[in-house]
Amino acid sequence: MTNLRTEKRKRKKKRKGLKIFLLVLLVIILLIVGYLGFAYWKTTSTFNKIHTPISGKENTGVALDKKQPFSVLILGVDEREGDKGRSDTLIAATVNGKTNKIQMLSVPRDTKTLIPGYDSNPHKINAAYAYGGVKMADATATQFLNGIPFNYYIKINMEGFRDLVDAVGGIEVTNEKEGLSLKGKSFKKGKISLNGEDALTYVRIRKSDSEGDFGRQKRQQQVMSAIAEKALSTGIIWRFDGILNAIGDNIETDFTMTDITRIAKNYRGALSNVENLQVKGEGGRDSGGPWYFNVSDSERARLHDELEKNLD
Template structure:
């Protein structure tokens, strides 16, 4: 009996395209167990129905939460919207700065967008981002950032293109192509004070790391790496996707990972009652919303 299968694990950091060449039926159980461990349904009516078999465009909310262990509470300091269009074989990624001032849906207050996760978990975060950008969010992936560095290490590190030299977290990063370990990737993605673009530069580096993980995951060729990755993912990731969902996404959407576009959003920072906010003009929100909606075929 043929013992090689294609195993796909499509949820790392939100990213839904982790493809691993199969190493035997026994590995399927490890994947299934991990998928069960990270599966966390949400108490939220879906905004729309998506037919994955017909390859309809999908959207995801990826949140990076600075919490420890399996505790996925706290503010979502990393907020990434990812849309996947298989017919165009493309992915669009947009980072929302955590200080973005908007209405927190479910509370009726105007606050920083990252407060939504702290108040009401991923459900409130999805509702708030949907309202802000006027787009549907079909699924979510939440990543514990403390475990994120272990994921990068399990993959053997990632390579990014650094725009300028800087130091952060006890590490120095040269301009140009840089290879990063887990600790280095975390420091690289968190730096903002030395960046003249502040949070916007930080967001770019976060998306760089996410894209690098996508590409590295698609070329995993070691059973040892697969086992390490599954162990890390089990304690660091939560998603509403089931194993069957992941399998279907992999089968129908994996080619889209070859074209990843990093979108930008701009605004103006100012203090209101002593609190710093980033205010994004309505026309800028409309521009970004229109681009994402078009990519989703809306």
């Protein structure tokens, strides 16, 4: 009889332990489902906020689910209250999901070029955004590159750049130069960790760099690649709320949420194979006028061919 009672107590304890385990499991499942539901809602609302197609431009979207190559115009704009600003950074990027290769071409902001739709005089390429927003900057970049079209664009507020770096938990880059400094902040040579404020300073350095604007362009490309890799890394999902807040406050694009999902799935391998292209030219003043970076027609043709090759 005693053995029977003991056995019953054991079974009750087992059932009680099983109920506790199932309850904990249920709570975990509910938390995950609730989290994913919130994540989906948050992501959707963020992309609804930043999705801004270029007015009057024909839809040039590509078959991202089939790894079709595509091009992106990346504009880094210094926008302040009451000032539309100019495109401090202009990068033409091509992405090939079949060869897993990304090209990033930084066009110097002082590059002399015509601005379609404004007037018949040459201007600095960074003025295109100030004169006609993303639409005019897009048309000007295509004209400068002898007809390379842009399927998409991303406009980043450079002041909010630091928010994005902080949102992914900081980044690591390799500084290849000694003596880089700006406003009392210096960066040692080698691998360095950057928070948002440091990253913004790092990409703005120009005068203490022997390569001047070209060195700054390389660092901008370097930091953007580091942010992208960190944002797509496993475990970063726990920071997704901060990332989406930073994106929603500082970015405009004609990418949709579906586009980004397909790119993350089908083009991820290209992130580790980035080719940085450089515009060759000469700086100078025309008859005592403003300083320009002058690019020859043959150089523009060369850049066109390089980008076209990666676009198949």
